[in-house]
Amino acid sequence: MQWHIIGAGAIGLLWASKLHKAGHHVSLILRNQEKLDQYRNNGHFSVTTNEQTEHFETAVELADNTTPIHQLLITTKSFAAVDAFNSIRHRLADDVRILLLHNGMGPQQQLVDDNPALEIWAGSTTDGAYFNAPFNLIRAGIGDTQIGRLSKQGNDQLFEEIAAVDNRLKLTTDINSVLWRKLAINCAINPLTALYNCRNGDLIKYTDRRAAMAQICKEIDNVAEASGIFLFERKLMEQAWDVAELTGNNHSSMQQDVSHSRATEIETITGFFCKIAEQVGIAVPANQLVLEAIRTINEPDDN
Ligand code: KPL
Numbered sequence: 001m002q003w004h005i006i007g008a009g010a011i012g013l014l015w016a017s018k019l020h021k022a023g024h025h026v027s028l029i030l031r032n033q034e035k036l037d038q039y040r041n042n043g044h045f046s047v048t049t050n051e052q053t054e055h056f057e058t059a060v061e062l063a064d065n066t067t068p069i070h071q072l073l074i075t076t077k078s079f080a081a082v083d084a085f086n087s088i089r090h091r092l093a094d095d096v097r098i099l100l101l102h103n104g105m106g107p108q109q110q111l112v113d114d115n116p117a118l119e120i121w122a123g124s125t126t127d128g129a130y131f132n133a134p135f136n137l138i139r140a141g142i143g144d145t146q147i148g149r150l151s152k153q154g155n156d157q158l159f160e161e162i163a164a165v166d167n168r169l170k171l172t173t174d175i176n177s178v179l180w181r182k183l184a185i186n187c188a189i190n191p192l193t194a195l196y197n198c199r200n201g202d203l204i205k206y207t208d209r210r211a212a213m214a215q216i217c218k219e220i221d222n223v224a225e226a227s228g229i230f231l232f233e234r235k236l237m238e239q240a241w242d243v244a245e246l247t248g249n250n251h252s253s254m255q256q257d258v259s260h261s262r263a264t265e266i267e268t269i270t271g272f273f274c275k276i277a278e279q280v281g282i283a284v285p286a287n288q289l290v291l292e293a294i295r296t297i298n299e300p301d302d303n
Pocket of ligand 1: 103243250
């Protein structure tokens with residue numbers, strides 16, 4: 001099967017390698033000519049898992065190529081997903097199937113609402129990978145990935161066709177809940193680690209950080225309950241505590257974005273949550289506070 005992947009970050013290349021190994025054809029849609037030249041000079045990308053490195057030679061192209069797209073995987077940062085989709089919109093075949101795999105919420109729902117005739121899937125993953133050099137991926141942790149169809153359009157065949165790609169890939173009939181659970185954990189951990197400039201585990205070591213996290217979690221539990229969204233069997237704080245402990249040595253994606261002066265995913269994480277809270281009329285001051293604080297950091301410096 002032919003796949004196009006837009007978003008050649010860590011998850012994009014990880015999936016390119018998985019699809020490639022399962023016998024699919026993959027073409028990476030790169031951001032610009034410079035990236036394309038860089039890839040072509042390199043000739044391949046590599047993935048290192050437990051000190052074993054594999055090289056993958058995959059096709060690369062730009063968005064303005066004209067070949068039709070039948071299977072599209074969008075793995076950009078969440079804030080870039082809609083623009084990425086629009087950049088290849090004209091190339092979509094009638095039978096196209098689209099899978100979005102990124103943090104946060106909002107873009108997935110927007111694409112479904114704007115394109116009711118398309119088959120659109122979304123996923124959530126706990127896979128971890130990072131680059132130690134351009135096109136050199138280090139697999140940090142092998143995680144679980146759940147995917148499910150968001151659109152009314154289509155059927156579940158896509159899952160059968162890619163199930164062999166990853167033995168920890170699961171089909172869910174309720175992807176919305178899966179996305180909400182990941183969102184809740186990200187709201188609890190990501191902004192605070194970015195603001196305190198600390199590792200995930202450092203959030204639960206100090207009383208003031210724990211208190212801020214507990215307040216954020218309580219607001220999310222309240223909004224979820226009022227919106228009829230089932231999160232976890234227990235309080236979010238308990239769940240988030242375990243994730244912070246389990247990933248204690250990790251830097252969250254938002255902490256990394258802020259420390260590298262990159263745009264963050266705050267609008268599709270805490271920003272999305274605060275909008276839902278407003279819709280159900282519940283005040284969420286702790287979440288609002290971290291939203292504003294990260295927005296301030298993200299603003300370009302005028303001076
Ligand atoms: O998903 C994450 C992220 O960093 O974006 C968590 C769960 C916080 C792990 O680092």
